Amino acid sequence: MGNRVKITINGSVHEAEVEPRLLLVHFLREVVGLTGTHIGCDTTNCGACTVLLDGRAVKSCTMFAVQADGRTVMTVEGLAQNGQLHPIQEGFHQKHGLQCGFCTPGMMITAFALLQRVPNPTEEQIRWGISGNLCRCTGYVNIVAAIKDAADKMRGTPAPAGERS
Amino acid sequence: MAVAHGMGHSVKRKEDARFIRGKGNYIDDLKLPGMLYLDIVRSPYAHAKITAIRAEKALAIPGVLAVITGRDLDKYGLAWMPTLMSDRQMVLPIDTVLYQAQEVAAVLATQRYIAADGAAAVEVDYEPLPVVVDPKKALRPDAPVLREDREQKTNHIWHWEVGDRDATARALEQADVTVEEDLYIPRIHVASIETCGCVAQWDSVDGKLTLWMTTQAPHAIRTVVALVAGHLGLAEHKIRVVSPDIGGGFGGKVPVYPGYVVAVAASVLTGKPVKWIEDRMENIQADSFARDYHITAELGAKRDGTLTALRFKTIADHGAFDAAANPSKFPAGLFSICTGSYDFQSAFVEVDGAYTNKPPGGIAYRCSFRVTEASYAIERMADIMAHELKMDPAEFRLKNFIRPEAFPYKSPLGWTYDSGNYQGALKKAMEMIGYTALRREQAEKRTRGELMGIGISSFTEIVGAGPSHSFDILGLKMFDSAEIRVHPTGKAVARFGTKSQGQGHETTYAQVIAHELGIPEDDIAVEEGDTDTAPYGLGTYASRSTPVAAAAGAVAARKIRDKARKIAAHLLEASESDLEWERGKFFVKGSPQRAKTIQEIAFAAYTNHPQGLEAGLEAVAYYDPPNLTFPFGSYICVVDIDKGTGEVKIRRFVAVDDCGNIINPMIVEGQVHGGLTMGLAPALYEEITYDDDGNIRGGSFMDYLLPTSMETPRWETANTVTPSPHHPLGAKGVGESATVGAPAAIANAVIDAMWHLGVRHIDIPITPWKVWKVLRQNGVTE
Amino acid sequence: MIPGSFEYFSPQTLPEAVTLLQRYGEDAKVLAGGHSLIPLMKLRLAAPRYLVDLSRIDGLTYIRESEGFLRVGALTRHGDIETSDVIRSGYPLLADAARVIADPLVRNMGTVGGSLAHADPAGDWGAALLAAGAHVVATGPRGGRTIPLDEFFVGTFTTALQPDEILTEIGIPQSQKNSGGAYLKLERKVGDFAIAAVGVGLLLSSTGACEQVGIGLCNVGPTSLRAGQAEQVLRGKKPDDATIARAAETAATESDPADDLRGPADYKRDMVRVLTARALRLAVGRAKGGA
Known part of the structure; x- marks a missing residue:
C-alpha cells in the first residue's frame, strides 16, 4: 500500500515508495539519509525539524512525506553551496550561536526563510521570527546576533538560486 | 599559520564545523545493518497491580519480533537495577507499577513504525492501588507503603542533617528578628532538545557489547553495566560505551534509564543491534525529574541587620525510587551550601x-547537586529578611557578605570556600544596571500605582566534585582524567574522561593544552566519550569539567613539558636548569636564539631521544582536586508587572559572574546566557504537577513551557575574576552558575514589586494567575 | 510518536474530494494544513482510515474583496493572512489574530479553513471571526451553502458541516471608513493556546456611537463564544470608559471557562473582562483613525 513520491531535496530529485503515514522528517532522515534535520518533540512545538518547503519554513514532523510529493525541500545540508558556507552558517559560528548543535539546523533554516522575507530585520523581528524554534543551550542572545550578522553580510548579495519561493 | 592562543581568548569553536553543516553524529543518526527497534508500553496508572499482559495482538503484526516483560527480564536477573543512591529501580515491573508512564513492557520490531504499532497493540490489565503524590502525606504513619520490595516498611528513605542543631535553635531564639517561610521548589525537567536513546550491539563471536548512548558519564556506565550484567558474561574489557554528540544534557543524561537496559538485553538475546529512542513525552513523563523540594526556611538576625542563624528543614520527594545522581555520601547533594554568600554564626539543615x-x-537541572535549591532558598530568605528589617536588599547583602579577606572561609556547615569577592561582584552589577536610579524610578512609579520590582541574587555555588576523601559515586572516586599524546610532527591528540554536551570541550581543552605547551589549538584533536580510547573519568555534570578534567589536562601537559625540557637540554647540549620556557619553546638562559620549539622537541622524542630516557612524548593525569571550587556572582533583575493580567515582564537582567580565571570568554558568556535562560524557565514557566490520582500535568511541550526567544530577555553579562587558589589554572567552572543564581533574582524582583502591598512570597513558577490572585487579595485590580 | 496507518487521497478537484468524503463518510478526514490533525494522529488520539488532502485542489487560496465582502479561501495559510496587504491595511482584527496563532512555522502550514473546521475552542480564528461577523461557505454534493459563523460551532470539535461537506471560503463584511477591530491574546508563552483571548470588531457611526459591534471570546468555553450581551451594551452607544467597562464586565459573565493549567476559572473570567476592555479601547482608537 505504498505511495510513490518524488521530492526535490537540496536540488536533487528523490523518488521512493512510502507508506502514507511516513512523516516527512523520517523520510528525510531515514529514507534519504539526511540526518541534519532533527526531532525534538511530539507536539509541533520545538522546531528542530524545520525545513524549507517550496521556500517556506515548516515543521517536517507535522507533515507526511506524501504531502511533499512534487514539491521542493531544502534542509540544513542544502545551505552551503559548492563547499562555501552560507552566511547564516558563518554567522552562527562567528557569534557562538550554537552549543549542543541539536536545534541549530532548524534554527538556521528558519533564519534563512526570515532573511529572504526581511533582509534587514530588527532584533524584535528576529526574535519573533525564531519564536517557533526552541533552544535550550544559548538563551537566544547569540542566535539573534548570528542572524543579524548574516543579514548584514547578505544584504545586497543575491540569494542562492532556486531557494526563493 | 596556526597560533597557540591559550587561555583567555575567544577562540571560535572547533565543533561548530560539523554542527552548522548538519553533520553532527547524534544517537538517532546512527544506523547499523540489521538494526531492530524498541518501543515501550507505559502505565496509564500511577499505582497499580499488573494482572495480565497480553502480547498476542502485538505479536500478530508482521515485523514485531518480541514483547519483553519484567518476568522475561527476571529470568536473567535484570528486572531490577541498582540506582546510584544505593536504592534499586525496576527495569520492567514484575507485577506492580509505581508511577504513571512507568515502563511496563517493550516491543522489539524490525522497524520503528512497526515497533510503535506493536506497543499500541499490547494489552495490559491493571488493578489500581491507592496513590500517594504528596511526600508529606507519604511520611505519615497511615500512608500506604509504596515499596513493598524493601525491608523497611515505610516511605521514608533517609534522614540527613548537618550543622549544630542546638546552637542554631538557641541563636534563633535569641535573634532580634526572625523570618520563616515555606518555599516549594517544584518538579521540573531538563528537557534537553535531544531526548535520550541508545543503540546496543552485541557481537556474539567476540562476546563484546558496544553501547552508543546519550550519556554524560560513559565510563561510569561501562562499570555499572559490568557490575549489573557481569553474571551474564559481560566483562568490563568487553564493554565499549560510546557517547556520540549529545544534544544537551543538563543532568538528564547521567542516570541509567530502563530503555537502555532493555535494549542491551534485546541485543544480547537477538544478536542484532537494537535502537531505542524515547520520544518527548516519554522523556518528560518518565525520565529523571529535578528538584521537588519542600523547604521550611528560617533566618535570624540582629536589629542592625546582621544575620546570625539559619535553619532549613526539607522534605525531598524522590518519587518511586531514589534514583538521584548525587555523590554517595551526600543524599541531599550539596544542599548544605545554603548559607550562601553570608557569614552565619550558626546553621542547621536537615x-x-x-x-x-x-x-x-x-x-540536577543544570546545577551541581541540589545547589539551586540551596541558593534559591537563601537568596529568597535574604530578601524577605531585608524587607522585614526595612533595609535595602543590596545594602543588607553588602553588610552580611563574607569579607574578601576571610577566604579561605570555613562555613558553619563544613565547607571551605576557596576564594571570593562578593562585594566586588554586587557593586559591579549595581553600577551596570544603575541601581540607585532604578530605586528612585520605583518609588516614583509606586506613587502612581505602577508595579515595578528590583531583585538581587548574590549566589555562591559549589562545583567541581570532588576530592576523593569525600566524593565518590558507587565507590568510584570523583577524579577526572586526561591523556595527551604529542605526535612526531608536533600535533597532538588529547582524550578526556568527561563528555561535552554543548559546552565546547573540543575547543576549551585544546586551549588549556595550547596554553601549557604552545601547540596551536588547531593542531590538537580533543576526543571524549569512547571508553575504549579515553582514560577513565566520571563525566560531565555538576560543572566539573573545568575544575577537574581541565585541571587534569593542565597537569598532563605539564608532565609533557617536564619531559620536553629533558629532550630540549639534550638537543641544545645545555643543562636542564639552564633552560627557560616561553610558551612553545625552551631556550638557553641569556641566549634566546638557542631555542627548540615544542614541535622540534616532539620530533626528537621519536627520532633522537636522549639515552636513558623513554622515547615518545605523552602523559596521563588523573586529577584528584584538593577542594571544590566556589564560583559566585550577583544578578539584578528588573520587572514590570501588568496589574490587569498578572503578567511579569523582565525589563532588564544584569549578571556579573566570577568563575575564576577564564579559558574562553566567548564560551563563558554563552554558558551564562544559557544558564540564565534555564534559571528564567522554572522561575516563571516550567513545572510538572500531578493530580491526586498521580496523573501528570505538563507532560509535553504543549504544557511544559520552555521559554522561547520572545520570553527570554536580552541578558547583560559581565565578569569579575577571583582565581581559585587551588586549581592549576585558577579556574572554577561556570556551566551552571546562572541557572543557580537566576531564579531567586527573578522571584525577588516580583515580590519586591508587591511587598508594599503585603505580598511576602509566591512559589515559583510565578505564573500570571498567581500574581493576579495575590493582587486581588490585596485589593489591586485594573 | 508515530501515527497509525491510513489510506491517502489527494484529489485535484473539489467534486473529486466531495465524492471521496461521500464514499468514506465518518472514516475519512479532510487534511488541509494538518497542524491540528497530524499532532492528534501522532498521539493516536485520531486514527482516520482515509485522509483526503485538499492541498492539490487549485483555487482555494486567496484573499480578495468583492461584493461587499472580504473573501478568504479556506486553504489560505495563517501566515498569508498575517502578511497580506489587504488585511494589514483594512482588517486589524484579523491581522492581530493571524499574528498570534501558534508560532511562525505553524502559521506557514496551518490554514484558516482547517482551523475553523477543527472547531477547537482554543482556536484563535473562531473568536476573531465571530467578532468580525463572518460566515463560511460549505461545499458538498449539493453545491455550496453559506453558514453564519454564529451557527457553525456546534460543540467542542464539532461543527455544522456535514461529513461530506468541505469548508471552502470565509466571508467577512468589507471594512469601512469608521470600522476598527482588535484581537488581544493572553498566553503563557508565545506559541501557546490562549489563557483567554478577545476579538472585537466595530463600526462607529458619524456621531461616534457603536453602529455595529462584535465580540468573540477564545478558550473560555466549550466553543468559541460570541459575547452577545456585551455587544448589546455597546450597540448604539458611545464607547466611553464607563460603557466599555460595563461591556467588559458583561463579556466576563458570558464566558464559561474551566480550571486548568492556564489558571482557575475566576482568573480567566476576569481576563475576559480585562482583555475586552483593552481590545475595545484599541478598536475604537483604530476606528477613529488611530494606529
Whole structure:
C-alpha cells in the first residue's frame, strides 16, 4: 500500500515508495539519509525539524512525506553551496550561536526563510521570527546576533538560486 | 599559520564545523545493518497491580519480533537495577507499577513504525492501588507503603542533617528578628532538545557489547553495566560505551534509564543491534525529574541587620525510587551550601527523603547537586529578611557578605570556600544596571500605582566534585582524567574522561593544552566519550569539567613539558636548569636564539631521544582536586508587572559572574546566557504537577513551557575574576552558575514589586494567575 | 510518536474530494494544513482510515474583496493572512489574530479553513471571526451553502458541516471608513493556546456611537463564544470608559471557562473582562483613525 513520491531535496530529485503515514522528517532522515534535520518533540512545538518547503519554513514532523510529493525541500545540508558556507552558517559560528548543535539546523533554516522575507530585520523581528524554534543551550542572545550578522553580510548579495519561493 | 592562543581568548569553536553543516553524529543518526527497534508500553496508572499482559495482538503484526516483560527480564536477573543512591529501580515491573508512564513492557520490531504499532497493540490489565503524590502525606504513619520490595516498611528513605542543631535553635531564639517561610521548589525537567536513546550491539563471536548512548558519564556506565550484567558474561574489557554528540544534557543524561537496559538485553538475546529512542513525552513523563523540594526556611538576625542563624528543614520527594545522581555520601547533594554568600554564626539543615507515586530522579537541572535549591532558598530568605528589617536588599547583602579577606572561609556547615569577592561582584552589577536610579524610578512609579520590582541574587555555588576523601559515586572516586599524546610532527591528540554536551570541550581543552605547551589549538584533536580510547573519568555534570578534567589536562601537559625540557637540554647540549620556557619553546638562559620549539622537541622524542630516557612524548593525569571550587556572582533583575493580567515582564537582567580565571570568554558568556535562560524557565514557566490520582500535568511541550526567544530577555553579562587558589589554572567552572543564581533574582524582583502591598512570597513558577490572585487579595485590580 | 496507518487521497478537484468524503463518510478526514490533525494522529488520539488532502485542489487560496465582502479561501495559510496587504491595511482584527496563532512555522502550514473546521475552542480564528461577523461557505454534493459563523460551532470539535461537506471560503463584511477591530491574546508563552483571548470588531457611526459591534471570546468555553450581551451594551452607544467597562464586565459573565493549567476559572473570567476592555479601547482608537 505504498505511495510513490518524488521530492526535490537540496536540488536533487528523490523518488521512493512510502507508506502514507511516513512523516516527512523520517523520510528525510531515514529514507534519504539526511540526518541534519532533527526531532525534538511530539507536539509541533520545538522546531528542530524545520525545513524549507517550496521556500517556506515548516515543521517536517507535522507533515507526511506524501504531502511533499512534487514539491521542493531544502534542509540544513542544502545551505552551503559548492563547499562555501552560507552566511547564516558563518554567522552562527562567528557569534557562538550554537552549543549542543541539536536545534541549530532548524534554527538556521528558519533564519534563512526570515532573511529572504526581511533582509534587514530588527532584533524584535528576529526574535519573533525564531519564536517557533526552541533552544535550550544559548538563551537566544547569540542566535539573534548570528542572524543579524548574516543579514548584514547578505544584504545586497543575491540569494542562492532556486531557494526563493 | 596556526597560533597557540591559550587561555583567555575567544577562540571560535572547533565543533561548530560539523554542527552548522548538519553533520553532527547524534544517537538517532546512527544506523547499523540489521538494526531492530524498541518501543515501550507505559502505565496509564500511577499505582497499580499488573494482572495480565497480553502480547498476542502485538505479536500478530508482521515485523514485531518480541514483547519483553519484567518476568522475561527476571529470568536473567535484570528486572531490577541498582540506582546510584544505593536504592534499586525496576527495569520492567514484575507485577506492580509505581508511577504513571512507568515502563511496563517493550516491543522489539524490525522497524520503528512497526515497533510503535506493536506497543499500541499490547494489552495490559491493571488493578489500581491507592496513590500517594504528596511526600508529606507519604511520611505519615497511615500512608500506604509504596515499596513493598524493601525491608523497611515505610516511605521514608533517609534522614540527613548537618550543622549544630542546638546552637542554631538557641541563636534563633535569641535573634532580634526572625523570618520563616515555606518555599516549594517544584518538579521540573531538563528537557534537553535531544531526548535520550541508545543503540546496543552485541557481537556474539567476540562476546563484546558496544553501547552508543546519550550519556554524560560513559565510563561510569561501562562499570555499572559490568557490575549489573557481569553474571551474564559481560566483562568490563568487553564493554565499549560510546557517547556520540549529545544534544544537551543538563543532568538528564547521567542516570541509567530502563530503555537502555532493555535494549542491551534485546541485543544480547537477538544478536542484532537494537535502537531505542524515547520520544518527548516519554522523556518528560518518565525520565529523571529535578528538584521537588519542600523547604521550611528560617533566618535570624540582629536589629542592625546582621544575620546570625539559619535553619532549613526539607522534605525531598524522590518519587518511586531514589534514583538521584548525587555523590554517595551526600543524599541531599550539596544542599548544605545554603548559607550562601553570608557569614552565619550558626546553621542547621536537615532533609528527609520520601517515596511517592511519581517518577524517580532528584537529579540536577543544570546545577551541581541540589545547589539551586540551596541558593534559591537563601537568596529568597535574604530578601524577605531585608524587607522585614526595612533595609535595602543590596545594602543588607553588602553588610552580611563574607569579607574578601576571610577566604579561605570555613562555613558553619563544613565547607571551605576557596576564594571570593562578593562585594566586588554586587557593586559591579549595581553600577551596570544603575541601581540607585532604578530605586528612585520605583518609588516614583509606586506613587502612581505602577508595579515595578528590583531583585538581587548574590549566589555562591559549589562545583567541581570532588576530592576523593569525600566524593565518590558507587565507590568510584570523583577524579577526572586526561591523556595527551604529542605526535612526531608536533600535533597532538588529547582524550578526556568527561563528555561535552554543548559546552565546547573540543575547543576549551585544546586551549588549556595550547596554553601549557604552545601547540596551536588547531593542531590538537580533543576526543571524549569512547571508553575504549579515553582514560577513565566520571563525566560531565555538576560543572566539573573545568575544575577537574581541565585541571587534569593542565597537569598532563605539564608532565609533557617536564619531559620536553629533558629532550630540549639534550638537543641544545645545555643543562636542564639552564633552560627557560616561553610558551612553545625552551631556550638557553641569556641566549634566546638557542631555542627548540615544542614541535622540534616532539620530533626528537621519536627520532633522537636522549639515552636513558623513554622515547615518545605523552602523559596521563588523573586529577584528584584538593577542594571544590566556589564560583559566585550577583544578578539584578528588573520587572514590570501588568496589574490587569498578572503578567511579569523582565525589563532588564544584569549578571556579573566570577568563575575564576577564564579559558574562553566567548564560551563563558554563552554558558551564562544559557544558564540564565534555564534559571528564567522554572522561575516563571516550567513545572510538572500531578493530580491526586498521580496523573501528570505538563507532560509535553504543549504544557511544559520552555521559554522561547520572545520570553527570554536580552541578558547583560559581565565578569569579575577571583582565581581559585587551588586549581592549576585558577579556574572554577561556570556551566551552571546562572541557572543557580537566576531564579531567586527573578522571584525577588516580583515580590519586591508587591511587598508594599503585603505580598511576602509566591512559589515559583510565578505564573500570571498567581500574581493576579495575590493582587486581588490585596485589593489591586485594573 | 508515530501515527497509525491510513489510506491517502489527494484529489485535484473539489467534486473529486466531495465524492471521496461521500464514499468514506465518518472514516475519512479532510487534511488541509494538518497542524491540528497530524499532532492528534501522532498521539493516536485520531486514527482516520482515509485522509483526503485538499492541498492539490487549485483555487482555494486567496484573499480578495468583492461584493461587499472580504473573501478568504479556506486553504489560505495563517501566515498569508498575517502578511497580506489587504488585511494589514483594512482588517486589524484579523491581522492581530493571524499574528498570534501558534508560532511562525505553524502559521506557514496551518490554514484558516482547517482551523475553523477543527472547531477547537482554543482556536484563535473562531473568536476573531465571530467578532468580525463572518460566515463560511460549505461545499458538498449539493453545491455550496453559506453558514453564519454564529451557527457553525456546534460543540467542542464539532461543527455544522456535514461529513461530506468541505469548508471552502470565509466571508467577512468589507471594512469601512469608521470600522476598527482588535484581537488581544493572553498566553503563557508565545506559541501557546490562549489563557483567554478577545476579538472585537466595530463600526462607529458619524456621531461616534457603536453602529455595529462584535465580540468573540477564545478558550473560555466549550466553543468559541460570541459575547452577545456585551455587544448589546455597546450597540448604539458611545464607547466611553464607563460603557466599555460595563461591556467588559458583561463579556466576563458570558464566558464559561474551566480550571486548568492556564489558571482557575475566576482568573480567566476576569481576563475576559480585562482583555475586552483593552481590545475595545484599541478598536475604537483604530476606528477613529488611530494606529
